Amino acid sequence: MSTLKAHYRMDAPARETRIDRSMNSVIGKPQDRYEGPLKVTGQAAYAYETARNRKDALYGYFVLSTRGKARIIRLDSRAAEAMPGVRHVVRDARAVRGSADPSDNKPALIEDEVVHYGQAVTLVVADSFEVARAAARLVQVDYEPLDGDYDPKELTDTAYDPGDGAVPSTVTKGDFGAGFAAAEVTFDAIYTTPSQSHAAMEPHAAVAEWDGEDLILDGCYQLISTNVGQLAAALGMPKERITIRAPYIGGGFGGKLGIGAEAVFAALAARETGRPVKIALTRQQVFQMTSRRGETQQRIRLGATRDGRITAIGHETITSNCVGDQFFEPAGISTMFLYSGENRRITHRRTDANILMASSMRAPGEAVGMLALENAMDEMAEKLKIDPIEFRRRNEPERDPQDDLPFSSRRLVDCMDEGARRFGWERRPKRPGDLRDGEWLIGYGMAAASRKNMLQPASVRLTLLAEKGARIETDMTDIGTGTYTILNQIAADMLGLAPEDIEVVLGDSRLPQGPGSGGSWGASSSGSAVYTACEQAITALAKRMGADRSELGLANGNVIAGNRQVTLASLLKGEDLVIEATFEPGKAFKSTHQASYGAHFCEVGVNEVTGETRVRRLLTVAAAGRILNEKTARSQCFGGQIFGIGTALTEELVVDARNGLIVNHDLAEYHVPVNADVPQLEVVFLPELDPYASPLASKGIGELAISGVGAAITNAIYNACGVRVRDYPMTLDKVLAGLPAGHGPR
Numbered sequence: 001m002s003t004l005k006a007h008y009r010m011d012a013p014a015r016e017t018r019i020d021r022s023m024n025s026v027i028g029k030p031q032d033r034y035e036g037p038l039k040v041t042g043q044a045a046y047a048y049e050t051a052r053n054r055k056d057a058l059y060g061y062f063v064l065s066t067r068g069k070a071r072i073i074r075l076d077s078r079a080a081e082a083m084p085g086v087r088h089v090v091r092d093a094r095a096v097r098g099s100a101d102p103s104d105n106k107p108a109l110i111e112d113e114v115v116h117y118g119q120a121v122t123l124v125v126a127d128s129f130e131v132a133r134a135a136a137r138l139v140q141v142d143y144e145p146l147d148g149d150y151d152p153k154e155l156t157d158t159a160y161d162p163g164d165g166a167v168p169s170t171v172t173k174g175d176f177g178a179g180f181a182a183a184e185v186t187f188d189a190i191y192t193t194p195s196q197s198h199a200a201m202e203p204h205a206a207v208a209e210w211d212g213e214d215l216i217l218d219g220c221y222q223l224i225s226t227n228v229g230q231l232a233a234a235l236g237m238p239k240e241r242i243t244i245r246a247p248y249i250g251g252g253f254g255g256k257l258g259i260g261a262e263a264v265f266a267a268l269a270a271r272e273t274g275r276p277v278k279i280a281l282t283r284q285q286v287f288q289m290t291s292r293r294g295e296t297q298q299r300i301r302l303g304a305t306r307d308g309r310i311t312a313i314g315h316e317t318i319t320s321n322c323v324g325d326q327f328f329e330p331a332g333i334s335t336m337f338l339y340s341g342e343n344r345r346i347t348h349r350r351t352d353a354n355i356l357m358a359s360s361m362r363a364p365g366e367a368v369g370m371l372a373l374e375n376a377m378d379e380m381a382e383k384l385k386i387d388p389i390e391f392r393r394r395n396e397p398e399r400d401p402q403d404d405l406p407f408s409s410r411r412l413v414d415c416m417d418e419g420a421r422r423f424g425w426e427r428r429p430k431r432p433g434d435l436r437d438g439e440w441l442i443g444y445g446m447a448a449a450s451r452k453n454m455l456q457p458a459s460v461r462l463t464l465l466a467e468k469g470a471r472i473e474t475d476m477t478d479i480g481t482g483t484y485t486i487l488n489q490i491a492a493d494m495l496g497l498a499p500e501d502i503e504v505v506l507g508d509s510r511l512p513q514g515p516g517s518g519g520s521w522g523a524s525s526s527g528s529a530v531y532t533a534c535e536q537a538i539t540a541l542a543k544r545m546g547a548d549r550s551e552l553g554l555a556n557g558n559v560i561a562g563n564r565q566v567t568l569a570s571l572l573k574g575e576d577l578v579i580e581a582t583f584e585p586g587k588a589f590k591s592t593h594q595a596s597y598g599a600h601f602c603e604v605g606v607n608e609v610t611g612e613t614r615v616r617r618l619l620t621v622a623a624a625g626r627i628l629n630e631k632t633a634r635s636q637c638f639g640g641q642i643f644g645i646g647t648a649l650t651e652e653l654v655v656d657a658r659n660g661l662i663v664n665h666d667l668a669e670y671h672v673p674v675n676a677d678v679p680q681l682e683v684v685f686l687p688e689l690d691p692y693a694s695p696l697a698s699k700g701i702g703e704l705a706i707s708g709v710g711a712a713i714t715n716a717i718y719n720a721c722g723v724r725v726r727d728y729p730m731t732l733d734k735v736l737a738g739l740p741a742g743h744g745p746r
């Protein structure tokens, strides 16, 4: 068996690649999910289920802090330990907090002190889940209360510059103050968005087992290699001794980016009991002890000429996090590049609170920042008496208005125009109240979508199997996004193999390091590593064939050069060919500004009696480079649209301002959209190739559709009934309060 190495740093744009000349056309097809049959037949074992046949596995149940900031002065577990079936109460870790920020490599072991309500204090381990849960109630924890800050709304005066995070904390250009003061028409408003919960379908879970000094952890984490380091740091052990496996993950949305307390405690408990220990959080615990999206307060100021050219654009944001946590919601990210304007000021400020950690959640930044920006654009368009699409078109920048870089590709205007045509934008009611259907007032709204494109280094191992087909291996995860399927398609297309003959193995930290799932970088980054490996395979096969690689064609398991055709198997001569490939972004990425773009169009009905909003139609037109799988990409966009319905209308974590308790900590009280809330959804992709974004010419798609969609919905509400609420979510009580006299029950 021979092993080849391949390395590709993308310094030049990738034009007219082998994929463009492909004889196979597998990439892009709406291929069914690779692991779909395993999932629908229950054979895909999620973290907690990996121990389903282990009779020796013990069950862990958390005792959580019932105070906000407090010192633990006594922890008495005698009554719990006396209960039949209880095996252990974890002692040497009193308060372990998760770490949701991938840059934050330290799930802190905090001695004696809890900093927020719901923080893990200890774990009870028993023969059954029920016994562990019952015994956990018997653990006595005595606290000495400490002064804490529980109401982020009260803290905005203390907001401070947190320093640069994933995006800079402050971005300026020109002189915003002077530009705004001199503008012919100005707009100035504050928007607020609430804290939200990721609420993934699969609750956080971990199963830990020790083999001597080595730990094997089955978990549900998005960034396995980072998570190994975090777990090693928490346990004070070398990361070489830790394996994390997560081949199937039931949704993450950012809530599983970092290692969680369940992993740390399962590991501790397994070590102390000498048995495998499994933990699954209850839904209430997921809400209260993992992480959340931070609430925001966002001031938008726009200055424009009377004919609608923006001259000054300001977006100042404040968000909170738990004391000591580094993340801030980068709510101003789109404002940095979406519209022109020579004077600019975008800031991110943070306050510290004693509330559950805030972390990345689905399109961190855009998902809530674009609510404010895209509402403000509509409000300004109305002030200027310009159609909202036309106003955006007039402020379409030729280059990135902040750093003056060329855009790698940008079809925002095309998305708006195509959307307007398909949606029938010309039938939009001219004024609120113009169109009705019985007691329902009908309105149309739109918003732009953008999501910054990201690309990460990634490695894979590709094995051309002497027998038949190929295998791809990487620690990259698939959190429901389609990684398995897309990597399979890329290899099938480039190697001329049938998709069913290519095995994809993911989610094991012993495999070559992928980028993990986050930031919509997964498909392009790990796909580019597969591309790199396939290119190397083609070079090797060309050599064996005595042909020039550029003339080599691969199709139907055959290798073709000129008028010669042999089977791939015959070139392998009974020996597997192994390629270890690493891809990394280079100058092509840095020399351009990269983002995916789209436009959302929404029709709502607002009930004039109850103030209730029903979304009647929702269309998203998107351009995100090459679409690698039409079905999985569309599915991601449906998810974003539905997320946006929740964001606009119902989702809000309610925090008890006395102690930081999350009051509505389950799916009965935290309202995500259900089927009845979701109309027929439509998603259209505009053809686009972005040679700067990746060798696949693809950009991120996963988080694009949530970006801006909530604003399209609330803009439609305004168009329907004339009520503009700048405090999300736009629940019926807020709409009703704004309806003109004569409407509603008053």
Ligand code: MOS
Pocket (backbone or CB within 6 Å): 222, 252, 253, 254, 255, 257, 360, 361, 362, 363, 364, 517, 518, 519, 520
């Ligand atoms: Mo995503 S919020 O980067 O998992």
